[in-house]
Amino acid sequence: MAQYTRVSGSVGLITLQSPPVNALSAAVRQGIVDLMQRALSEPEVKSVVICGQNGIFCGGADIKEFGGQMSGPPLIPMIHAIEAASKPVVAAIEGIALGGGLELALGCHYRIAHSKARVGLPEVTLGLLPGAGGSQRLPRLIGVPAALDLITTGRHVTAAEALKFGLVDQITDHNTVNVAVKFAQRVADQPLDARRISTYPCLCPSDVAVLFEEVMQRVRRTARGAIAPIACVQAVRAAATLPYNQGMERERELMATLFTSGQARALQYFFFAQRAVGRWSMPSGARWDTSKPRPVHKAAVIGLGTMGRGITVALAQAGFSVVAVETQEKQLMEAKQAISGMLERGAKRRGVAPALDKINYGRNIQSVADVDLVIEAVFEDMALKKKVFQQLSAVCKPSTFLCSNTSGLDIDQLACQTRNPELVVGMHFFAPAHVMKLLEVVYGPKSSPLAVATAMQLGKKIGKVSVAVGNCRGFVGNRMLKPYLEQALFLLEEGATPEFVDQVLEEFGFAMGVFRMSDLSGLDVGWKVRMADGLAMPDPTTGQPTRLRQGRRYSPLGDLLCEQGRFGQKTGRGWYQYDKPGSQVAKPDPWLHSFLDEYRARHALVAHRIDHQEVLERCLYSMINEGFRILEDGIAAGPEDIDVIYVFGYSWPRHHGGPMFYAATVGLNKVLERLEHYYQAHPDVPSLQPCHLLRKLVASGSPPIQKWREVIKKVRSQL
Numbered sequence: 077m078a079q080y081t082r083v084s085g086s087v088g089l090i091t092l093q094s095p096p097v098n099a100l101s102a103a104v105r106q107g108i109v110d111l112m113q114r115a116l117s118e119p120e121v122k123s124v125v126i127c128g129q130n131g132i133f134c135g136g137a138d139i140k141e142f143g144g145q146m147s148g149p150p151l152i153p154m155i156h157a158i159e160a161a162s163k164p165v166v167a168a169i170e171g172i173a174l175g176g177g178l179e180l181a182l183g184c185h186y187r188i189a190h191s192k193a194r195v196g197l198p199e200v201t202l203g204l205l206p207g208a209g210g211s212q213r214l215p216r217l218i219g220v221p222a223a224l225d226l227i228t229t230g231r232h233v234t235a236a237e238a239l240k241f242g243l244v245d246q247i248t249d250h251n252t253v254n255v256a257v258k259f260a261q262r263v264a265d266q267p268l269d270a271r272r273i274s275t276y277p278c279l280c281p282s283d284v285a286v287l288f289e290e291v292m293q294r295v296r297r298t299a300r301g302a303i304a305p306i307a308c309v310q311a312v313r314a315a316a317t318l319p320y321n322q323g324m325e326r327e328r329e330l331m332a333t334l335f336t337s338g339q340a341r342a343l344q345y346f347f348f349a350q351r352a353v354g355r356w357s358m359p360s361g362a363r364w365d366t367s368k369p370r371p372v373h374k375a376a377v378i379g380l381g382t383m384g385r386g387i388t389v390a391l392a393q394a395g396f397s398v399v400a401v402e403t404q405e406k407q408l409m410e411a412k413q414a415i416s417g418m419l420e421r422g423a424k425r426r427g428v429a430p431a432l433d434k435i436n437y438g439r440n441i442q443s444v445a446d447v448d449l450v451i452e453a454v455f456e457d458m459a460l461k462k463k464v465f466q467q468l469s470a471v472c473k474p475s476t477f478l479c480s481n482t483s484g485l486d487i488d489q490l491a492c493q494t495r496n497p498e499l500v501v502g503m504h505f506f507a508p509a510h511v512m513k514l515l516e517v518v519y520g521p522k523s524s525p526l527a528v529a530t531a532m533q534l535g536k537k538i539g540k541v542s543v544a545v546g547n548c549r550g551f552v553g554n555r556m557l558k559p560y561l562e563q564a565l566f567l568l569e570e571g572a573t574p575e576f577v578d579q580v581l582e583e584f585g586f587a588m589g590v591f592r593m594s595d596l597s598g599l600d601v602g603w604k605v606r607m608a609d610g611l612a613m614p615d616p617t618t619g620q621p622t623r624l625r626q627g628r629r630y631s632p633l634g635d636l637l638c639e640q641g642r643f644g645q646k647t648g649r650g651w652y653q654y655d656k657p658g659s660q661v662a663k664p665d666p667w668l669h670s671f672l673d674e675y676r677a678r679h680a681l682v683a684h685r686i687d688h689q690e691v692l693e694r695c696l697y698s699m700i701n702e703g704f705r706i707l708e709d710g711i712a713a714g715p716e717d718i719d720v721i722y723v724f725g726y727s728w729p730r731h732h733g734g735p736m737f738y739a740a741t742v743g744l745n746k747v748l749e750r751l752e753h754y755y756q757a758h759p760d761v762p763s764l765q766p767c768h769l770l771r772k773l774v775a776s777g778s779p780p781i782q783k784w785r786e787v788i789k790k791v792r793s794q795l
């Protein structure tokens with residue numbers, strides 16, 4: 077909807093009214109069309125201002141409308157009509173002008189922005205392009221290089237940057253609407269021909285062909301299979317090479333392909349999934365909207381290894397006072413130097429002062445006595461963590477929240493070491509902790525809603541996407557990783573190479589295949605965990621059959637590599653070889669291929685030809701099957717939680733929506749049928765056995781993902 081008022085006698089003020097972000101729904105578009113006609117027909121009105129209510133200009137097209145039948149006046153003719161108007165139209169941009177919102181402003185003759193406003197064309201992040209003339213007007217206004225940057229990245233720019241580009245005409249610190257109204261009065265009699273951006277020539281640098289080629293190459297490299305960034309480059313190329321009307325036709329064609337694509341659906345699902353995870357709930361019924369967090373002013377980090385350092389930086393950068401504790405003097409000094417360097421580099425990038433003074437370092441755990449929340453980040457060893465929690469419980473004030481950065485250990489066992497188990501939760505960060513967006517907030521059976529709400533809010537304040545999950549081995553992310561890694565190893569045993577498995581996964585869209593990723597993280601990390609679990613066999617005298625554990629198939633390939641000192645990149649050898657320890661360029665290793673041949677011969681395994689489909693299905697479907705088990709067990713509240721965890725924590729390609737959305741796209745019956753097929757071939761691999769919830773969903777007619785929660789509820793209530 078939109079409202080019309082006459083201000084200062086001669087200015088027609090159109091206010092978009094569609095909370096929370098004044099998205100351009102059918103009703104808003106209808107309002108704009110009607111009110112523009114009214115303003116143009118009133119003789120007293122000499123100029124028009126368009127603004128949005130509640131200090132927000134416009135968040136763009138209404139994404140919720142994209143999935144259904146579009147109705148109401150279309151955006152393109154609406155914006156053309158504004159540009160063609162006989163009276164000056166001024167956009168008063170407060171808060172945000174994004175996507176269709178900025179395209180609307182580009183149709184206006186002038187743009188006045190508040191100094192705190194942000195503008196951008198983020199359509200690419202939704203699998204689209206700026207399809208309401210934005211791909212044609214923006215390059216004409218700010219030039220091809222800057223337009224390519226904004227349109228292919230979707231990044232938001234500040235008002236100051238927008239002014240520098242010439243995207244807005246003026247910025248103000250005062251009331252933007254008042255300033256725009258005065259501006260509109262001043263320009264009421266000015267000719268408009270020179271203000272219609274569609275009539276501008278598209279000025280190109282002399283080497284524009286080279287520029288397009290470079291950007292196209294960059295986009296292809298970084299998009300990893302996403303189609304929208306490529307279409308964005310093609311649309312801007314049309315602006316640079318064709319007259320406006322033909323450029324608009326090209327924009328329309330490209331948009332038509334994107335609009336109905338599976339990638340656009342996946343990215344738009346993911347947009348809402350990111351917001352859905354903030355509305356967390358626990359099996360007890362506790363929820364985000366009924367559980368109040370307690371403010372945290374001062375926090376502590378115990379253990380300053382890689383994770384502890386990243387967490388300290390993330391907290392300090394967000395303005396928290398931090399007590400950083402490391403018991404060994406040498407490690408403390410090294411950590412202090414590393415943390416200061418990280419803070420300085422980060423501050424330089426963001427043009428602010430480094431938050432060095434936010435951190436107090438110490439060797440004594442007593443120094444955390446008065447903090448509001450502690451994050452323990454010591455080595456992943458249950459006995460050590462238990463000891464730390466006992467000490468923390470004795471030292472800290474009774475109201476202190478005690479959190480563990482464990483990546484999969486039992487939160488309940490830690491809670492049991494403390495006086496107030498209800499204040500214990502897991503806060504599982506991902507490395508590097510000051511960069512990665514994901515935080516798993518893990519509640520145990522004793523964790524209170526207060527503790528969950530506080531950890532979720534802290535996560536938000538330090539810029540993380542936080543997902544509340546239940547307590548089980550590996551939580552959500554690492555629990556699902558296990559069958560994925562396991563299948564990759566089985567595929568090697570059966571005849572595949574690390575290069576082939578990685579190639580298939582990278583073609584799917586992962587930044588790194590499973591073996592390159594393992595080399596990067598260090599093969600010894602999982603080895604230590606398997607040893608602690610009694611799985612790895614460092615010594616043949618243990619009597620364990622090599623390829624079987626508790627009746628299940630087991631691959632010792634990773635353990636055998638570790639026994640050779642091949643820990644991945646850091647040792648210069650792993651699943652690949654590297655020029656030197658620490659080098660990142662993975663090269664196929666003939667030694668590894670011979671090693672695999674010998675291993676197969678030793679175990680009488682006959683290598684067979686494994687194709688692309690088998691790699692993808694076995695790795696992904698076994699992981700997805702575990703995702704369904706997690707939903708069935710109530711460890712994740714809904715599929716969105718899993719998908720957000722996988723995109724932000726495990727580089728799942730966003731244009732596939734996340735593993736659970738991908739399963740829905742493939743078709744649940746197909747996933748079920750293929751799992752049944754592989755389980756029949758490998759009955760000693762339980763992770764391939766389709767789980768009850770997957771069967772139930774298929775039996776219920778494979779409802780759309782948004783309806784899964786209803787089936788999940790039924791399945792859980794029957795358990």
Ligand SMILES: CCCCCCC/C=C/C(=O)SCCNC(=O)CCNC(=O)[C@H](O)C(C)(C)COP(=O)(O)OP(=O)(O)OC[C@H]1O[C@@H](n2cnc3c(N)ncnc32)[C@H](O)[C@@H]1OP(=O)(O)O
Nearest residue numbers: 096097099135136137138139140174175176198207208351
């Ligand atoms: C053939 C057809 C041709 C059509 C041509 C179409 C060309 C134009 C396309 C577009 O404009 S696509 C949309 C482009 N806009 C965006 O991508 C902006 C998306 N929104 C955001 O980035 C953020 O929401 C925000 C606006 C920066 C605000 O962030 P903040 O953190 O303050 O709040 P949120 O929690 O993110 O959002 C609040 C609330 O609003 C919902 N919402 C936000 N934007 C939209 C939108 N464009 N459409 C519908 N709904 C939107 C968001 O989902 C939140 O609601 P809940 O999900 O929590 O209920």
